[in-house]
Amino acid sequence: MNNVTQIVQKVRQAPWRVQRQWIGLFLLALVLMAMVAAIYLNVTVRATLVGRETISLQATITTNQRINADSETQLARLISIEAMQQRADAMGFQPANPDDIIYVTVPGYVVPSAVDMSTPGSNPPAVPIILPEYTESWFDYFMNQQASSASAGGQP
């Protein structure tokens, strides 16, 4: 107790120490703010880069869709009836007549009447592709946290 009283007394006797304390506190605040700003900047930069990449990927998807459409149409041309008939003729094939055909019973075989073009799994994923961490601001983050903690606290 006596020692503490002595230290307080010494500090009061040397005002420059008080000044140093204030400067130290101020610098500490600045460092903290700089750290927050750096983190904020880092997140913003990452979000921007990911966003740019997303836009670039969207453009790539559009281009690929066009290339796919072109390729599909080109393929359809190559296997069109006219092209296939010419190729078959060139290879010495000729259309079958009813007399040329031998029918064989295959138990369980059903002639497919038409195509099924369903593509299971083609629906967009339920989980968002871009996480909110890359798009929300600090304020959004705190608001969301507050909202989620409030809703969690409301549970029995």
Next chain:
Amino acid sequence: MKRHPHAWRYLSTAFLLAVLGIAILVQIVRIQISPAVAGAIDQSNYVWKDFYPPRGEIYDRHGSLLAGNKTVYEIGLDLTAKPDMPTVMLALQMSGIDLNDVNSRISQAPVDAQYIILDDFVSADKADYLMTLQEKAHGDPTGKTLDAVYLKAHYARSYPENDLASNVLGFVTEDNHGYLGIEEKYDNILAGIPVRMAVPADPRRATEYPTIPPGQTIILTIDREIQASIEKILDQALVSTGASSGTIVVMDPRTGEILAMSSTPRLNLNDYQSITIVFPGETPFNRAISQAYEPGSVAKILTMAGALDSGVVQPDTVTFVPQYIVVGGSTIYNWDGAAWGYQDMTGCLANSLNVCLAWISSEKMHSDSFYSYMQRFGLGHATGIDLAQETSGRLKLPGDGDWYPVDLGTNAFGQGVSVTPIQMVMAASALANDGKMVYPHVLYAQIQGGKQSNTKTQIVGTPISANTAHSISEMLANGLETESSTALVPGYRIAGKTGTAQIPLPGGGYDQNNINATFIGWGPVDDPRFIVYIWLEKPQSNKAASVVAAPIFKQVVEKLVVLMDIPPDAIRLQVIGR
């Protein structure tokens, strides 16, 4: 205590830094929460962008592409970039672009235009060459660059099979609108919705980019192989018979699915601009649905079906068929002007006796019953087939201003009544499908979100009983076998009827030099898998449908049984018997 002599410097620096730091913090908070600032940022960070969804593709029932998309380019010029016009024009010429069109567009541009579309729907080959030139000219020290030229890729319709099934498909113009056929009927679901909207330039808001759903893909009931076969047969038939036009329809009578449909002429859909040359004047794009005509004796199957169903005659009812009959004060003759003596109903159909059928309609059924059956078969009403520009034909009814009592007699054998081929096919589906008449359709399925929803079979009516349907099929099959028709296909029992109809003249009376030759048939009789309708307009090689149309029916059926995997009756029944 003595103050440090330079303490004021430290204090000033600390104060300035503190003010600066606080100002930065205040500004950060202000930008974050101020609606005015946020709005200003939003407005200045949005750019207008066009989104063109690809048009839905069209496939045949086995997944072969009938209508797809390809990439073409819009070529534009940014006038604010002060382009070197001789260089631009030279590059366009070297790329194979029509300069007349380009010059026309330039001359029509407003004086204060900042951007001109020089050409559109330029093929990928030409655009690629132009892009190569643009790349080479980039950074040219003399300023002769092509930097002001912009190439914007977009979709255009492409038809890999050219004119195959063109009467069914229709086409799409450069403004992305479907015309005729399927393209017009399902334009709203195929086209998708092009969108022009403001999107954020801020990459952190990339998620706000809209997702434009593409047009829906559809699958048709058309079988590409069958379609190609009937088109080939039809083309050959026109040459061999000298007919002015022809139509063939193939339908599954159990489901109403149109397996093939063709009429002449056909259009290369990749060159749809030539439609006015290929279809001059009033030429219908698809005769199977858009051209009504007097079908002649094929309509007798409907009269006989109605008579059998109403019970006024039986297949074995025998009647004396004289040379002529008077109905409503007018005389009706047989096709050969001769008397045919005693005939049962099968004989009346097999020999196509007008007098017999006029006797049935006028003296056995009478007008109420006869027209009731004709209406139940759908005559006089469009079938509602999912193709654009269907016409309904005409069935005059008692009470109509232009109906005369003689019509009751002539309508019974297909004169004085007009139908489209698809109407006759739908009506005949009742005869081939246990009395149940099916809705004819071309759409097999739609694909949305990766899921396929198939079109369900619709029964539009049951005009006759199953027993009547079986009886009439038997009578027609027996009739063909008795007369050794050229429509018969070895190994397969077929029901069918010819129709040789005179062509009415606009001023009244009938053309004595030309006929419409028709054949309708289905098979196999015990389990029909197809109905085939043949119509040749004004054949020149012969004036009898049994000579010109029946052999074409045979050719079509011979192809069908192979392509549809239908074994001969003996083998099929043997398998069923196991």
